Amino acid sequence: MTCKEAQAKFQERLDGRLTDVTGFDAHLAGCAACRQAWAEELALWDALGRVPALTPSFGFAERTLRRLHETPQRTWVWPVWRWATVAGALMVLGVAGVWVQHQWTGQQAARVYASAQTDQLEDFDVIAVLHELNGEP
Amino acid sequence: MAANDPDAALMTRIRAGDEAALRELIERHQRGVFNLIYRSIGDAWEAEDLAQRVFIQVFRSADRYEPTAKFTTWLYTITHNLIRNEYRRRQRRGAESLEALTNDEENPWQMADPAATDPGRQAAERELQERIRAAIEELPQAQRTAVILCRYEGLAYEEIAGVLGCSVAAVKSLLHRARATLKAKLRGCY
Numbered sequence: 531m532t533c534k535e536a537q538a539k540f541q542e543r544l545d546g547r548l549t550d551v552t553g554f555d556a557h558l559a560g561c562a563a564c565r566q567a568w569a570e571e572l573a574l575w576d577a578l579g580r581v582p583a584l585t586p587s588f589g590f591a592e593r594t595l596r597r598l599h600e601t602p603q604r605t606w607v608w609p610v611w612r613w614a615t616v617a618g619a620l621m622v623l624g625v626a627g628v629w630v631q632h633q634w635t636g637q638q639a640a641r642v643y644a645s646a647q648t649d650q651l652e653d654f655d656v657i658a659v660l661h662e663l664n665g666e667p
Numbered sequence: 668m669a670a671n672d673p674d675a676a677l678m679t680r681i682r683a684g685d686e687a688a689l690r691e692l693i694e695r696h697q698r699g700v701f702n703l704i705y706r707s708i709g710d711a712w713e714a715e716d717l718a719q720r721v722f723i724q725v726f727r728s729a730d731r732y733e734p735t736a737k738f739t740t741w742l743y744t745i746t747h748n749l750i751r752n753e754y755r756r757r758q759r760r761g762a763e764s765l766e767a768l769t770n771d772e773e774n775p776w777q778m779a780d781p782a783a784t785d786p787g788r789q790a791a792e793r794e795l796q797e798r799i800r801a802a803i804e805e806l807p808q809a810q811r812t813a814v815i816l817c818r819y820e821g822l823a824y825e826e827i828a829g830v831l832g833c834s835v836a837a838v839k840s841l842l843h844r845a846r847a848t849l850k851a852k853l854r855g856c857y
Contacts, residue, residue: 577799587775
């Protein structure tokens with residue numbers, strides 16, 4: 531086992547999960563640098579254990595259950611800015627829709643008018659031809 | 668998994684609205700949840716508030732719990748997410764964590780391992796504990812959660828990976844980096 535391999539196994543050794551303990555210990559027995567590094571890791575891990583756990587204050591479970599009843603279940607509530615964004619987008623879509631409708635209607639009207647004009651012109655043409663045929667000015 | 672996991676059995680009852688089962692679940696896991704939060708944010712009052720919210724969330728999300736993994740993985744995932752939200756809230760508001768409680772008369776939280784009776788050693792020990800606690804609190808969140816769950820709650824790497832949503836290799840990397848940072852910060856203190 532190399533020094534790099536041994537030091538990579540420090541965490542597993544600390545957690546008691548290392549399978550090749552014999553190989554690890556053998557390397558440490560023959561490597562002062564790794565022995566020193568391991569001693570530092572062990573000292574740190576032990577020091578962390580000196581911070582004791584706290585116990586929640588008396589009646590924690592009771593207070594939690596009481597709060598469960600006092601706290602209304604959140605409904606599907608959006609923040610105001612999301613509502614504003616959706617409303618704005620709907621307004622833009624609405625205005626765009628009205629504009630498109632207006633444009634289309636206008637174009638339709640223009641086509642009908644143009645068609646009517648053409649019909650009128652055609653009528654005039656017919657009338658002009660009739661006049662011509664009748665020798666009228 | 669459900670047959671071997673008493674917590675899964677409790678969750679089945681909680682899903683049906685059984686509050687007695689919720690109380691039992693709270694009493695089984697309140698210490699682990701509370702300490703994960705307290706060690707992360709350093710404020711015991713806030714830690715209790717958040718811990719209550721964790722269990723309320725557990726109750727309200729019971730129908731989403733699938734007993735395919737250990738219950739503690741799901742529980743600590745909820746806890747980790749609430750801690751992360753709390754940090755974001757504090758960053759937005761520029762809040763600072765309260766100083767650790769030093770006056771025993773104001774401290775309603777029992778220490779699981781009381782310090783030595785010698786007042787001088789007691790003060791020195793308390794100062795060391797505070798330095799260690801602060802050093803852990805200053806770690807990046809993923810490293811902090813990994814260290815707390817590994818060192819204090821004894822979770823396996825696979826469980827920690829489930830809580831953090833990463834691989835086992837990533838958990839080992841987080842622990843390695845956390846240890847290096849803590850060693851540098853606490854050198855000479857212990």
